Each structure stands twice: as structure tokens, then as C-alpha cells.
Amino acid sequence: MSVKRVIVIGGGAGGMLAAGRAAEMGAQVTLLEKMERPGKKLLISGNARCNLTNARSLDGFISMYGGNGKFLYGAFQRFFRAELLKLLGSYGVKTLAEADGRIFPAAGNAAGVAHALERYMAKNGVEVVTGASVHAIEVRGGRVAEVKTAADACAADAVVLATGGASYPQTGSTGDGYRMAAGLGHTITRLRPALIPLTLKEQGLLENMQGISLHNVRLAALACASDDIKDYAMPKNDSGRGLGGRSPRPPLIECRTGDLIFTHYGVSGPAVLLMSLAVTDALESTPVSLAMDLLPGKTGHRLRHELQEAFDRHGSRHVHNILAELLPGRIAGTLFHIAGIGPQIKANQVTALQRESLVTAIKSLRFTVGRPRPLAGAMVTAGGVRLDEVDPHTLQSKLVKGLYFCGEVLDIDADTGGFNLQAAFSTGWLAGESAALPG
Ligand SMILES: Cc1cc2nc3c(=O)[nH]c(=O)nc-3n(C[C@H](O)[C@H](O)[C@H](O)COP(=O)(O)OP(=O)(O)OC[C@H]3O[C@@H](n4cnc5c(N)ncnc54)[C@H](O)[C@@H]3O)c2cc1C
DSSP states (O other): OOOOEEEEEOOSHHHHHHHHHHHHTTOEEEEEESSSSSOHHHHHTTTTTOOOEEOOOHHHHHHTTGGGGGGGHHHHHHSOHHHHHHHHHHTTOOEEEOTTSEEEETTOOHHHHHHHHHHHHHHTTOEEEESOOEEEEEEETTEEEEEEESSOEEEOSEEEEOOOOSSSGGGTOSSHHHHHHHHTTOOBOOOEEESOOEEBSOHHHHHHHTTOEEEEEEEEEESSOGGGGTTOOOOSSOBSTTSTTOOOOTTEEEEEEEEEEEOSSEEESHHHHHHHHHHHHHHTTSOOEEEEESOTTSOHHHHHHHHHHHHHHTTTSBHHHHHTTTSOHHHHHHHHHHHTOOTTOBGGGOOHHHHHHHHHHHHOEEEEBOSOOOGGGOSEEEOOBOGGGBOTTTOBBSSSBTEEEOGGGBSOOOOSSSHHHHHHHHHHHHHHHHHHSOO
């Protein structure tokens, strides 16, 4: 039987696994990468530390991808965390799990992971061609036949489309795969940014808040204008992907607890990134507000009591100094402004109404979310090749024989935590293996 000729388009996490595995299976494999080297996004992932997977159970893992997660069972059954860590280990990459379950290379750098995958490809004889931007896949008689770059045309028995998403285009992921797949008849579900900071409309307030970072804030996104949430009590539990199936009730869109930082345009930080996709989707049909509980560990009742006690005890002190013991000093100015408390007011001059406004500002600081930021700045692209047009057991297209998909080009995205990379690695492995099989 003649050797199967497999072309992998794109040398990211998914493409490198696909190429290495197809070659290991005995195929003659060429990886075409448009940039000057493969793995550019991998190199910057996890702040260049590369959070490559997570210690969660399989079902817990699947829940992190929302409704589309079930599609991944097939790939995870073939190649999951243990297989990934074993493969990396065989190329000298030791890993360690942090207390929250995220798994990183022990050496603390993504470069070691990229290097290991390059060695995996080299060992199995993959031909890597860089600076090769593919613009078309030729299909004849319902089967892939050829892959075209500006300079060349390469005959192929099987093609793995591993071009990634359309965010961080400087890494090479410019959405080409979506255009090629659509050209072959595939449906591309709506592309939108996931894991991206949010813009806020309160520019006046933000001017003074830029750079303030807050720890362990509870953040609720609500499908209404900020003026309409006057009596809204912050939810007690987080809701969102992978949080035990707790689905938020309207007007709540999502609630997350974590760190955040104010920027000149809005807010960023882990809690914000995690809820950004749900917020972006909601913005299509409704105004969205953010309510922040700056001290989720204290009930409103307890905070009110503690503030009053402090005001009584230190009547001649400026309220600013009293609040600085509870919250970062720079946010106090904003809270006082919202509560109508002047900068020079002493604790014994605060009225009951002002104290109530201050408690509300701390327990439910409100902002209005502005337009979504551009897709280019998102960590992940949500949307992609529609999953019911792809066989989950082989990752072969149901429309074009010999065409396989892996990684972010598929309609798969997840929360932060190593889930996006594990999906790319696992689908890459399965796509490469399937592409190399006879047939
Ligand atoms: C800043 C940042 C940090 C991240 N951190 C993490 C993290 O710590 N953990 C995690 O799980 N996920 C993380 N992610 C997400 C994760 O990196 C991606 O989901 C994952 O790398 C996708 O892999 P991929 O192989 O599908 O695509 P990519 O890695 O995007 O690779 C696609 C490749 O295809 C090439 N290509 C595109 N078009 C063509 C073409 N026409 N011809 C030839 N080649 C082409 C590109 O140049 C690129 O090399 C992060 C993302 C970003 C942006």
C-alpha cells in the first residue's frame, strides 16, 4: 500500500500534534506554517508560562467548554492529560499542578513545550515549511486533492486544517481557516471574542480609577441598565461554565469572583475575562451592567455595623482614612464621590443617608458595559467550524472526504485554566491519527 500524504495547515499547538502523530503513524507529512516559525501563540500563552492543561476530572473538564464540550469526548478518550504529560515528559518537559488545578511546565516557560513539540515532529520525520501561507484547498470528486500556497501546490491524500482562531493575528492566527472551510461548504458559527477585557461607559469615573487593582471581588453581569438594579442583591454563588450547572436567573447573566483591574477603557483581570463571552453575547440584545461587590466576605449588614462603629470611635478622623483600612486607598475617592461624601468630611459628619450610599457603593458598585472590544485582542475566538459537520470520533469533515479539523478553528472555546490548549492538543492528536489511517 502506498504511503499516505498528509498536509497539515498551521503549526500551532493543534497542528504540531497532528503532524507529529500522523508521521508517527507512518504517513508522509508536511506542515505548512505561514509565520517564520511554528508555535508563536503557544510561546505567549499563560504569560509565556503556558498553562497547558488542568487537573480537573474528565466531566469537570468537559463542562468548561459550555454546550459544545460533549464533542470533545472522542478526542479526550484517545489523548487526554495523562497522554499529553507523558509525551512532553518523554522530551524532557516536567510539569507541575498548582493548587487551583492549573498545570504548567515546571521550568516555567512555554518555550520548552514548543521545543518539545518541534522535536516530536522532527523525530517522526515531519517536513516543516515556514513562511508558507495556504490560501486554498482543492477538492476533486468530493475528496481533498491539493493545497495551494502563493508559491506552490502540494498534492494531498488528507489535509488537517489547524489554522487556529482569528485573535492575536500577530501570532499568525488571522482567520484564514474559517474562510477556507466556508469555501468548501462548511458553516462557520458566529465568531466573537472570548476571554477579553470589557469596556465601561463611565469614562469620567475611570479617569481616576485607571490602574486600581482589587482582589477577590464578586462581579455580577446583569441584563439591564445600571439604574434599573437599585434593589439588586448580589448573588451569593458564582455562576458560569463548569460551576456545577448553576445557571443564572435573569437579569443575572453571569457572576464570578476574582481579581480585577481598572484600565483607561474599562476593566480586565481573571473575573472579567471569564464572563466576557456571556456579556458579549448578551450585548446583542440588551444593555448590560456590571455590579461589583468589593467586599464579598462581609454582608451589607455587617459592613454597615462596622462602618458605624468606626465612625463613632474615630469621629474626628477623615472618613478617607477609615475606609483605607478596608479597601485600596485610591478607590475611596470614587466611592465617596458616588455616595456624595466630600473629600474633607470627618467621620462624625457623615449622615445616615451618606453611610447607606457608601455601603451600597461598596456592596454593589455599578457600571454600564460599552461595546465589545475587537476580536483581535481576545485570548480565544468563540465560534468556528460547526461541530455537527465534523465527525467527533475522527475529526473528519462530513462534507469533504480527507479534510480534518483541530484546535481553535473548530467551534470550541473554554474558560481559562489550560482547557483551550488541551482541546487543541487532543483534537490535534486525533485529527493527525485519523488523517494517517488508510481510507
Ligand atoms: C495571550 C494568550 C494567552 C493564552 N494562554 C493560554 C493558556 O495559558 N492556556 C490555554 O489553554 N490557552 C491559552 N490561550 C489560548 C490557546 O493559546 C489557543 O487556544 C491555542 O493555542 C490554539 O491552538 P491552535 O493550534 O488551534 O491555533 P494557533 O496556536 O493559533 O495556531 C494556528 C497556526 O496556524 C497558522 N496559520 C494560520 N493561517 C495559516 C495559513 N493560511 N497558512 C499556513 N499557516 C497558517 C498560524 O500562523 C499559527 O501558527 C492563550 C491565548 C492567548 C492569545
